[in-house]
Amino acid sequence: MLDVMPEGDVVWRTARQLEEALAGRVLTRSDFRVPRYATTDLTGRSVLAAIARGKHLLTRIEGDLTIHTHLRMDGSWRVRPANGPVPRDHRVRLVLANAQWQAVGYLLGVVELLPTTHEDQVVGHLGPDLLGPDWDEAEAVRRLSAQPGRPIGEALLDQRNLAGIGNFYKAEMLFLRGIGPWRPVDGIADLPALVALGKRLIEANKSRPVQVTTGNPARGQESWVYGRAGRPCRRCGTPVRRASQGAAPEERVTFWCPACQPA
Numbered sequence: 001m002l003d004v005m006p007e008g009d010v011v012w013r014t015a016r017q018l019e020e021a022l023a024g025r026v027l028t029r030s031d032f033r034v035p036r037y038a039t040t041d042l043t044g045r046s047v048l049a050a051i052a053r054g055k056h057l058l059t060r061i062e063g064d065l066t067i068h069t070h071l072r073m074d075g076s077w078r079v080r081p082a083n084g085p086v087p088r089d090h091r092v093r094l095v096l097a098n099a100q101w102q103a104v105g106y107l108l109g110v111v112e113l114l115p116t117t118h119e120d121q122v123v124g125h126l127g128p129d130l131l132g133p134d135w136d137e138a139e140a141v142r143r144l145s146a147q148p149g150r151p152i153g154e155a156l157l158d159q160r161n162l163a164g165i166g167n168f169y170k171a172e173m174l175f176l177r178g179i180g181p182w183r184p185v186d187g188i189a190d191l192p193a194l195v196a197l198g199k200r201l202i203e204a205n206k207s208r209p210v211q212v213t214t215g216n217p218a219r220g221q222e223s224w225v226y227g228r229a230g231r232p233c234r235r236c237g238t239p240v241r242r243a244s245q246g247a248a249p250e251e252r253v254t255f256w257c258p259a260c261q262p263a
């Protein structure tokens with residue numbers, strides 16, 4: 001697949017894995033493979049929690065420290081038994097280990113350490129988190145509505161409006177509601193229903209490894225339009241279209257059925 005950026009559900013699942021492996025345990029090793037923190041050593045400190053905020057990961061460490069990481073396009077975390085070999089892979093950005101587990105972060109787009117009390121500096125701008133304890137549908141709708149002329153396909157990806165939606169859910173939500181990605185926000189009859197659908201889709205996928213919106217997890221059957229350019233729409237047979245939307249560097253590819261999703 002193309003342009004597959006980890007979305008809120010993937011980050012949520014990653015946070016849960018890190019929480020299970022690290023929280024409540026003392027670090028026996030920390031290995032920051034980014035120049036800025038090359039000498040940082042958190043050995044001996046307990047990990048308090050690992051949480052997701054939108055697409056950001058916050059790993060809280062005893063002593064008012066938070067490790068902020070972001071997967072960006074290619075990042076991932078893997079948890080392995082601690083007695084395995086320490087990876088020498090050049091893609092590794094951060095290793096956090098305790099007596100039982102080592103968590104290895106690959107190609108993380110952001111690795112930074114900050115005081116836990118200053119987390120708002122990195123996540124305070126985010127809109128309501130679709131998978132967070134603070135989810136507030138009305139607030140997400142209010143933020144989206146504040147820029148009425150903006151194309152909905154761009155507005156949904158802006159994490160200041162609501163946090164957690166990426167390209168996959170954006171394309172699928174708009175298909176399911178019959179809305180063209182370039183339609184302005186104020187041209188959408190029922191914005192709350194669109195937002196509520198996004199919440200349902202991401203919530204339904206958060207605990208499974210494959211993102212599915214069609215109800216069919218078979219390979220190639222998972223999506224209505226995402227990743228299906230040139231193939232027939234599953235509803236009407238019209239070829240699914242693909243185009244870039246938004247201005248660089250926020251430009252993203254989008255998929256839609258021109259018949260089912262009028263502009």
Ligand SMILES: [Zn+2]
Binds near residue numbers: 234259261
């Ligand atoms: Zn169609």
